[in-house]
Amino acid sequence: MSLQNTPAAATKYVFGTRDEPGRATWLLLGPCLLYLVVFSIYPLFHSLRLSLTDLTAATGTGNFIGLENYRALLVDPQFWNAAKNSAIMMFFSVAIQVVLGVALALFFNLHLRGSWIVRGILLLPMLMTPIVVGVMWRALLNPDWGLVNWAIKQVGLTPPDWLGSVGMSMVTVVMVDCWQWTPFVFIIVFARLQALSQDVFEAAQVDGAGPFVTFRRITLPMLMPAIVFAAVFRAVDAFRSFDLIYGLSYGGPARSTTTLAFFSFQNGFQFQNYGYAAAVAYMMLIILALGTTLMLKFVQIRPGTSR
Amino acid sequence: MNVRPGRVIAYLFLIVLGIVGAAPFLYLAVLSTKKRIEILAQVPPTLNFNWTQVTKNYNEVLFSQGMLSFTLNSTIVVGAATAAAIVIGTPAAYAFSRLRFRHSERLASTILSMRFMPPIAVAIPLFLMVKAVGLQDSYPGLILPYIAFSLPLVVWIMIGFFDEIPNEIDEAALIDGCTRVGVLWHVMLPIVRPGLVTAALFGALFIWNEFLVALYVIDSRAFQTISLGAATLVSAQRPIDWNIAATVGVVTVIPILLFSLFVQRYIVRGLTAGAVK
Numbered sequence A: 001m002s003l004q005n006t007p008a009a010a011t012k013y014v015f016g017t018r019d020e021p022g023r024a025t026w027l028l029l030g031p032c033l034l035y036l037v038v039f040s041i042y043p044l045f046h047s048l049r050l051s052l053t054d055l056t057a058a059t060g061t062g063n064f065i066g067l068e069n070y071r072a073l074l075v076d077p078q079f080w081n082a083a084k085n086s087a088i089m090m091f092f093s094v095a096i097q098v099v100l101g102v103a104l105a106l107f108f109n110l111h112l113r114g115s116w117i118v119r120g121i122l123l124l125p126m127l128m129t130p131i132v133v134g135v136m137w138r139a140l141l142n143p144d145w146g147l148v149n150w151a152i153k154q155v156g157l158t159p160p161d162w163l164g165s166v167g168m169s170m171v172t173v174v175m176v177d178c179w180q181w182t183p184f185v186f187i188i189v190f191a192r193l194q195a196l197s198q199d200v201f202e203a204a205q206v207d208g209a210g211p212f213v214t215f216r217r218i219t220l221p222m223l224m225p226a227i228v229f230a231a232v233f234r235a236v237d238a239f240r241s242f243d244l245i246y247g248l249s250y251g252g253p254a255r256s257t258t259t260l261a262f263f264s265f266q267n268g269f270q271f272q273n274y275g276y277a278a279a280v281a282y283m284m285l286i287i288l289a290l291g292t293t294l295m296l297k298f299v300q301i302r303p304g305t306s307r
Numbered sequence B: 001m002n003v004r005p006g007r008v009i010a011y012l013f014l015i016v017l018g019i020v021g022a023a024p025f026l027y028l029a030v031l032s033t034k035k036r037i038e039i040l041a042q043v044p045p046t047l048n049f050n051w052t053q054v055t056k057n058y059n060e061v062l063f064s065q066g067m068l069s070f071t072l073n074s075t076i077v078v079g080a081a082t083a084a085a086i087v088i089g090t091p092a093a094y095a096f097s098r099l100r101f102r103h104s105e106r107l108a109s110t111i112l113s114m115r116f117m118p119p120i121a122v123a124i125p126l127f128l129m130v131k132a133v134g135l136q137d138s139y140p141g142l143i144l145p146y147i148a149f150s151l152p153l154v155v156w157i158m159i160g161f162f163d164e165i166p167n168e169i170d171e172a173a174l175i176d177g178c179t180r181v182g183v184l185w186h187v188m189l190p191i192v193r194p195g196l197v198t199a200a201l202f203g204a205l206f207i208w209n210e211f212l213v214a215l216y217v218i219d220s221r222a223f224q225t226i227s228l229g230a231a232t233l234v235s236a237q238r239p240i241d242w243n244i245a246a247t248v249g250v251v252t253v254i255p256i257l258l259f260s261l262f263v264q265r266y267i268v269r270g271l272t273a274g275a276v277k
Helices: A007-018 A023-050 A068-074 A077-108 A115-127 A130-140 A147-154 A166-195 A199-206 A211-239 A243-248 A260-270 A274-298 B005-031 B036-041 B051-064 B067-098 B104-116 B120-132 B139-164 B167-175 B180-191 B193-208 B212-217 B226-236 B242-272
Strands: none
Touching (some): A023 B104, A077 A115, A077 A166, A077 A211, A130 A166, A166 A211, A211 A274, B051 B067, B067 B139, B067 B226, B104 B139, B139 B193, B180 B193, B212 B226
16 A cells, blocks of 8 residues: 555645644544444454353353364364355355346446336345345245246246255355345446446447457456455355345255354354354454455555545 | 347346346235235235235234334434444544544554454354443444444445545645634535435445344344344244235335435445445
8 A cells, every 4th residue: 555655645644744743633533443442343352252262151151261162163064064155155156246247237338228227126135134035035935836936837847946955055045145136246337337438448449349359358357346346345245144044044954054154153142152153253254354355465445545 | 210139139138137126026015915825825826905914914014013113123223323323433534534644544444344344253242242231122232333333334435435525625724724623524524415425324224134233132022123023023933924924025125115216326326435436
């Protein structure tokens, strides 16, 4: 972040120091920082401390047991199962949503008459309560009377056992996640597409570039920042996905859709095994921190410095 | 105007997209008008509506099951948390946008990275904290953590909006003898009002659907929020009464529908604020 060298930053620097050294800064920043320290940073440290104890609701007080929870976790096949499920969910959700989202953005860029109505409809899912999304799709996919199975049978095919079989359940969860969140990728890429200057496209046309070459060589590179931005957001959210699982499959059948967040929740809320639950949550946090730090090495998402 | 086959196909696709997009919602709406037994018997459901049954379902969900009061609870909690987040977050965003101080970049990205924090990592400590001060099962018990959840987003969006205002405006006010805080209050806030609306809507949107922390903090039905209420309604009864579940779905979608009808442009603006120019 070499912002200090840019002219804009230099102006800021002069004005930040000449008029008020520190007081205004702390007056403006203080409440926000204090709040986040108390309600975000402290709970994180508390979680870390919890993860080093054997606290359960039954024992009441936890004893310090060092890294025992983490050791147990690394040899717990259920932890690895949850980690695998989280990874699968993250990878496929993001991949599918990016492809579909970009395709939708290009399609809506045709500016067909009346397309704003359809756009409004398509944006609805991402505003919905994930719990309700889960219940809604349980109805749509109901093996006995659901609309989707009825439609599939109408065209003479046999519908799969969407949520009842170990092989299919994760596919279904990914599918529903894509239904809910493709709009997010779509709208971000679409907004970027609207902001692109038309000159380049005209120039490409003059030079005789076909639609495919134009997309591959001009549109896609210029959309890349938006695509990466959306993908990072979706990756993080898909990785920590919990609500949708709770409403749709409750981790089953046979733990085939138990993600890390759901696994931690089961240990904490259901089995009241707080120490172990905190350790699982902390592993997620470590993975997320490593992952996002790595990603942010390549992507700049801070507003103001992104120009 | 020339009609090309490509254009026709595009319009057909648009129509199909609209139908497929709306179908799940319409399906839910139709199911919410049925008797329990009708859902199992009519595949696909027919479109003859029995208004006594419709009234019965919605009465059941809104009043007997308390969905109306859950909606009210969500509105109170989210409204208060968002207002507080705006009050605390806007000055911070202004400082990040205008003032240079040590580690400002790192501090800003730390705050923004809190947007990525998995709620499951803080849910238990937050619950224990709230419980320690006796605020479990109360509005403040949810409002306090929710302020922290929406703060990073508010700060982030507001930095984007402040960055768009030329620095010369601040300079002029400062030369005229205004203090930094005075500049923010008298000069910046009026200019940045659309930004405040966007940030507020967005902050609200992200906690409106929050579920996990509410699950820990709230025990009694009196303080349940929409997501919590919906979850208990559809998982408590087994087997699920699908007509009731569908009605719950419709009732939760209606506020979102109204919201998106009136403020769609702000949502788009918020999603893309700063980051995707």
